[in-house]
Structures are given as structure tokens and as C-alpha cells.
Amino acid sequence: MSSKTVMNVMLAFYMAIFFGFLFGPLIVMGISSFNTSTYPQVYPIEGLTLTWFEKLLNDRDMVYGMKNSLWIGMWVVLLSVPLGLAAAMMMSQIYSKARSFYYVIVVSPVLTPGVIIGISTVVFWRDLTTATNSKFLYDGVFLAVLGQSSFISAYCMLMFMSRLNRFDRAQEEAGLDLGASQTQVFFHILLPFLRPAIFSSAVLAFLSSFENYNTTTFAILADKTLTTVLAGRVRQGTTPAISALAVLIIAVTIVGAIIYELVKRREDRERQARLDAAHAAELRELESIEKATLHA
């Protein structure tokens, strides 16, 4: 056997183990959600049923937690995307000697353990709201949004930074040259250019917020989100209803991914059509020039 075949066999073996390890637990969980036994198990399969899904949807706490998670997710997007954009724009304009100091500060939330962000958010706002008599602000949803946004804004900032790097400054100058003010350039030229980054950082922000546990569990105070309810349920005891939730989430994300892929493919097709049109126009242009010079 040649060394190349040995390598290929080893590679296949490794991939099998790797993806087995990666997907195994999830498949087990998925199967257990359809199994009639009250304790989630894969073997033996006592019977197939959808009762666990029904139990899930009737679980009032879960439903409440889900609504709260969606609400918080929305606010996190509305806060993190503008913050991330501002931070990214500031990065290129800040006094150069302060730049690495600034960078460390804004990237630090990404590197800080989520629990610490949750704790520090609660501590700070408790003290601040007591000192300024604004106790109404000391609320689980408010704190969860702030705590999560502190590091989610950093994700958004990184995405905006990479998009900004590809911005052709000449367009900004063209806008100015035509008489636009800096503010107009920002809204007419820069923001439309950033639209893909705005969209993808919004999606990232929402998903990160929705599935966050470490920070939320401290910041949410007495309130609940889907993840905290889930953690509570899992600690109390295991039922296949939880597996059912996992299956639902996977199903929703697969549908989302398919939609995204379809939309992207359509955009790519449209773009290709435009480039083809340009190419055709170039050929026609050259032809007409040739004809003109022949008659001249």
C-alpha cells in the first residue's frame, strides 16, 4: 500500500471519529426526543411519539423565557450594532499612541469570562442606580441587554472594521467634491456600503444574545430567559422535553440556513448577470469604434 493510500485511509478514519464525536451526542439527543420512555434514552426505543414536543409548548415558563429572550435579543441588536460601528470608525481616527490602549479596552470583553461580565454589570448598576435614585433602571432585562452588549458590540466592531478596510476612500472624496457635507457622505455613501456588515453583525448579535447563558444568568436578576429556564429544568431533572427543544432549535436553524443560502444564490446570479451585461457592452463599444474608424 502506498503511503498516499495509507494517509487517505487514516484521514478518513480520523474524520469519522471526529464527526462521530461532534454529532454523536446530538443524534442521541434527537432520537431520545421521540422515544416514549420518560427518561431520555436512545436504546432501547420503547416507542415513537410526539408527546414531548407537546409538553414543551405547554411549558409556560419555557414560553415566557423564549419571549423574553427574543425581546432582549432585539434590544441587544439595536444597541450593539451602532456601538460596534462607532467603535470601528473611531479605531482609525484615534490618536495613534492611544490606539493600542483603546484596542485592548474594546476587545477585552471578548476575552473576559461571561460570568465576570454579568457580575460586574450587576454590581456597577446596583451601585449607580442607588446613588442616583434611579432604581427603576435596576431591572433584569435592562442589565441583561447591557451585559450581553458589552462583548457583542466587540464582535460587531470587528466585523465593521474588516468591512471598513475595504472602503474606497476615493468615493468619500468624490462625494465631498460634488458638494456633499461630511454628514451627507456618511449617510449616502458610507452606510450603504456597510449594509452587508450591518446585516451580518445584526444576525450575529441576535444569535449570540439568544443563546447566551453565563452573562445572562447573573444579569437577569429575578427574571428569566429561555437559557436560564432551560438550565433550571436540566438541574431539576431530565426529561425528553428538553431534547425536543433541541430538535426544534436545530430545525429552525436549518430552515434559516436554507433560506439564507437561497437568497445569497439569487444575489450572486443577479450580480453575474450585471457583469455579463457590462462585458457585452464593452464588446459592442469596441465594435462601434472600429466601424467609426473604418468610415472616417
Place this chain on the structure above:
Amino acid sequence: MTAAVEIDHLTVQFGLFTAVKDVSLQIRQGEFFSFLGPSGCGKTTILRAISGFQEPTQGTIRIGGQDMNGIGPNQRPTALIFQNLALFPLMTVAENIGYGLRVRGVPKAERDRKVGELLNLIALSDQGNKKIEELSGGQKQRVAIARALAVEPKVLLLDEPLSALDLKLRQHMRNELRAIQRRVGITFIYITHDQGEALTMSDRIAVMNRGKIEQIGNGRDVYEHPQTSFVASFVGENNGFSGTITKVSGDQAEIETSVGRLTGLNKKSLAVGAKATLFVRPELMRFGAQGENNLAGSAADAAYEGMTTHLTMKAPDGSSVVATLTGAPAREFPSEGSAVSFAFSTSDAIILPA
């Protein structure tokens, strides 16, 4: 009449590097004026200074008589065509052209009317709704020009706009640009390193080198009557023979070079002993006859270009001398290495400071 653009002792420095050194000139209203020079000569810097993107270190720029000091690019009566055009890719053709009007608060109906007029001017009347990505190179050029003309600038600045196009298109666009300029009557300031472009399009040319203006004049002046050695060798092809002036008589002089004694016109009134270079255009070099100045050497190359043939001769000092003939068959040139001689008249040669 007030000049369209007045540049008064303009100097631009970047740290220790001086890009533009004490440049003064006036550009007339309605003129097609070009800055010609190699890359790094400062022409782009001057353009950016006029349009307001570069602050002068010293000196003044006046447009229509008004001092531009402290006035930002969005308030100057200029419009710039960028080298990469910088069209707004997310807007349609019509939106691009109308952008300058939009930011000035021109109402939509009026804006659409003006955009329509400009689309007709650039012969893209039915393409208003296309995205920029769908256009050909030449079409994009025209959109860039229309976008600039929409704001009715006093001066239109063009930064080597044709350098990205291929040859035939470039030549076609030269004529288009010239035609548009004549029709609209605005002052055009054009920068390029391609002297063919400068010569065909411009009313006047400023030849620049290393931040300084070498000469300003129309195409004929710059080509046939260069004032400095740089201009003589940069604009078009030229044969240059360096040496020292040995005799001066009237408007002619004799110069001792490494290929012998040559005579030429001494318009700059250089004195005996001055270091100078004598220039003769290849098309004024004669082959196969005797003249007032004769050069002997060995045949090196005959390059046939269709309309012209370039004959290269190797002089005894190792340098090459080129004679360009029109319509002459290459087969008359002797084989490589055999003896040949070129000749030129004194009145066809120009002596300039070294």
C-alpha cells in the same frame, strides 16, 4: 479677463519631501490645460491642491478671482474626475449623475430634468436606471464626466482618466473629451504622463519635472521649441548630444560632442564654454544624403512600424542615433554592422542647457 485659475507661488511639502516647488501660472477661462510629466513630478499634488484635498504649504490658489485658502473641497467651484472614477457602485447611473444636485437640495423634478439632459449629452439616454456594474469602461467614463458637469463647476479637473482603458478606446475617448469640452465651454485641467494625449487634446501644456514647471506652451511650442533639455527629451523622441559650446555666431552655435562638432540653433544664447546638449528630432534626421552636420557610424537596427521606420545607428562613442522615415522601405537600410551616415541641418537642431 480674470483667469479661471491662478496659481501663485504654490509650494507643497510632505515632511522633508517637497512635491511642488514654487509653481506660478494662470489658466484661462474655457481652456483645455494639461499638466504633463513623469510620475512623481507633482502634477497630482497640484490637482488635489486646486480641488481642495491638499492644503498648500505656501502660496495661493485663486479660482475665478477668489482666494481658495481655507475653503474645503465641498465648497469649491471645482469638480474632480478621479483616476479610478470613484463612481458610487450602489447607485444607478441617474443617481450618480444627480448626486451633486441632490446634496444641494435641488427638487426632484428639476433634478430629473437636468440628469436627463446630461444623459443625452453623453449618449446614454436610456441607461439611467442601470447599475454602474453593468456599464462598459467607456460608458463609466462618460457617467463620471456627466456627474461632474451636473454641478456646473467653473473648472473640471481630470486625473489621468484614460490610463485604465485599452488603446483604441483611449484614442476614441480623447476625441470625445475634447468634443465635450468644446461643447460645454468649461475650463478643463487635465493631468497625464502620456504626451500623445497631452498634445492632441490640450490648448496649452505645462511640462513638469520634480515639482517644477519646465515649460508652458501649446503643443507646437512644447514639441518644436522646447526650452529645457527635460522637455526636449520627455516630449516625443529626440536625439541628444551632450558637450561644450565652442563657438557662437548669431543665433547659431557650435558644440563639441563625443561624436564630433555639431552646429545648431542657439535660441537660449548660451556662451562659449557652457555645458549644453544638442537635440535633433529623429524625423528631421536624414539618411542617405549629406548635410550641414554629418554623423558616421554602423547600422544597428531597422524597426518597421508600418507608417514609419526607425533606423538606429551606432555612433563611434557607443551611443545610438535614431532617424525616423515615413514611407521609406526598410530594405534600403544596409545590413547590421556596415557603415552608414546620417545628416541634419543646423536649423533643425536646438541647443539647450545641459
Place this chain on the structure above:
Amino acid sequence: MLSSTGHPFIFLLPVLAFVIFWVMAKFEPKPVGVTKKSFFERNGTPVAIYLIVAVAFWALFMIVLPQLFMVEMSFRPKLPPVEMGGPKDLYTFENYHYFIYGSTTSSDAINWVHIKAFFLTILASLLVALFNFALCYPLAYYMAQAARPARVRFLLLLLIAPYWVNEILRAFAFRIIFSSGGLINKMLLGAGFVDQPIDFIGNDIALYAGLGYAYMLMMIFSLYNAIETLDHAQIEAARDLGAPWWHIHSFIVIPFAKPGIASGCTLVFMLSAGSLAAPLVLGGPRSLWFTPILYDRFFQAFNWPQGAAYAFILLLACVSFVLLVLRLGRLSLGEIAK
């Protein structure tokens, strides 16, 4: 002992930092001829205000000040709300004392439980990081250098898919498998290796397995991004010159991918050390993991200052680890942040 009126002072710190930089910028010698447009000119007033307000709010009120307040709280004693700010509210080390000695006053016993948990957490997180590196490196290399682009896209999709599922659910999946009636025990019993089901959860094996699983994606992406930028021609050249595969990896690929390896290991380490969901779901009653202990300080013992102290200890551990990795690999922070 200092009375803890530290709050106004904490607000001053960032202001001081800002003033220092502003003064430095003002007195920086400007090179000749370069025009420095003011910040407000460059962005237009509305946008400039937006930038300043947004960045100041985020950096100060969401990042710096909360951390400073938390650290400050860790040096305060536990008092009922009425007595806070009063005469008993003095700065003290008693919370850190508790961590080491198990009580705020006596130094007789050592708080073995907490100290052991802390070091075990650090060690285990380190091992998890190394395990993930060993596990993910081959795949990352394969995807970055050897596989065709279409296949890479497919593999990426395959890799991301499991991580759409919440970490709690993923930990739960492991619980199902490792429980006494779960898949692994059933297989072991059925094959006759053991007579009784093994309590994987009680002896933390389930926890470690779950942690090894939880953050694989981070490691793969870090490694993949780093190895991807390596010019394949270098590897081919080395192979041409006769270098064996282990040589190529040790001396060409790995040194090149150092930033990616560092960032992957750092991320996995910190996510593991700060992991809360996995220990809560997979940990047994006697599990020693630091973060749940931290959680308990807040929600069982209701001792916030102590919790703050423990949080600060965890933070110091993470920061030290990052600095150690940066120093060992001779890297800068910018290189490892993705």
C-alpha cells in the same frame, strides 16, 4: 482601614486617562505640511457626537467602570444594605482571606475545597485546550491546505451546525449519554466490561468530556484561519527537498500558525475556566469546578463581595494566562484577537 468612599474616585480614573492622552496629542510635534483636520470637521458634527457618545458609553459604562466597581466591591465586607456606606464599611482583604483560609478571621485551616477547585479548574482547562488542539489540528490543516474549496465549504457548514444548538443542550446531550442508564453504560454492560454502571457524572469524567467537546469550534476556526494564510508553495518546496511530514508540521506549519494556535488555546482555556453551563449540567454533587462555586457565592451564600473577590481571582487567572501565552509565543494582542 480606609473607608470605602471609592466610588467618585473610580469615576476619576478614566477621566484622568483620557486627559493624559488628550494632552499628549496636543503636544505632539506635527510634521510640516500635513493638514490635521479636527475630529469634528472630519466627520461632520452629528456623526462626531454619535461617535464620541457611543464609544464613551460603551468603554466607560459597559466595560471599564463595571470592572472597577466589581474589583472595588471585592475589598468590601459583607453588610446588610442598611449598613452599607456606614461606619462598618471599611476596605478589607477579608474576602480573599476567606478564599485561602476558609474564614474571614482565623488562619487556622486552609480552604482546601475552594483552592483545590481553583487549581483543578485551571489545570483541567489547560488540558482541555491542549486536547482540543491535538484533536482539531489535523482537520484544520486538511481544510486549510489540502481540501478542495467546495469541500471546505461543506465541512465548514458541518462544523458550525452543532454549535447552533445551545451549550446547555449540548451539555445535556452528554448527560444523556453518560448517565447510569445512558448509552455508554449500556454498551459497557452489554459487552461485559463492567458489572455495574460507572458513575461518570460523579467522578467528573462526563464533565471533562463535555468540556472537551464544547469549544472545539473555536479551536478549529482559529487554527483554520491561521493555517489558511500559509502559502502552500512553502510546504511543497519543503516536500520537494525531502522533508518528512512530521518535520514539515513541526518546523513550518506550526511556527507559522503560532498566532492562531495561541488564540485558539487562549479562547478554549478561558471558555472552559469560565464555563458555567457544563459544570452545572454535567457536574456531580461533589464536583470541583471554580465557576459554580463562584455562582454559589452569589446565589446560595448571598455574599456579593465574596463573589466579587472570587470573580476577580478568576479574572486574574485568565489575564495571567493570556499574558503568559503572549510572552511565550512572542506575540502581540492584535495578532490573536480574531
